[in-house]
Amino acid sequence: MSPGGRYITTFSVGEVKLMLYDTISAKWSLMTQRGAGGNEWSHDSKYVYMADQSRGFPEVVRINIRSLKLESMLNLRDMALSSDWFADWQGVGPDGSVLVMRNKSIEEVYALDLQPSR
Numbered sequence: 819m820s821p822g823g824r825y826i827t828t829f830s831v832g833e834v835k836l837m838l839y840d841t842i843s844a845k846w847s848l849m850t851q852r853g854a855g856g857n858e859w860s861h862d863s864k865y866v867y868m869a870d871q872s873r874g875f876p877e878v879v880r881i882n883i884r885s886l887k888l889e890s891m892l893n894l895r896d897m898a899l900s901s902d903w904f905a906d907w908q909g910v911g912p913d914g915s916v917l918v919m920r921n922k923s924i925e926e927v928y929a930l931d932l933q934p935s936r
């Protein structure tokens with residue numbers, strides 16, 4: 819469900835079609851048939867971000883829910899991604915930046931200490 823609560827997105831069986839449901843008009847729209855995975859809403863409910871491999875390499879794309887225009891956001895061709903579908907994730911940070919889960923291995927554990935900027 820979108821952060822604003824108006825829209826719901828869902829994939830068809832096999833994650834081939836991404837569908838958009840508008841709770842106000844009670845209508846379904848086809849967003850894409852590009853064979854994508856995962857979906858994450860932007861904080862302003864204007865875009866849906868998802869993984870896509872239809873061009874032969876993994877990338878994060880986003881779809882504008884008004885125009886249904888798809889645009890590439892991040893090419894993941896040279897990034898080591900997880901082969902575990904539980905860890906295959908992309909998202910959107912509070913500032914709108916694209917976040918992805920990167921596979922460095924399952925044997926190593928890292929900690930990240932964040933310091934507030936001044």
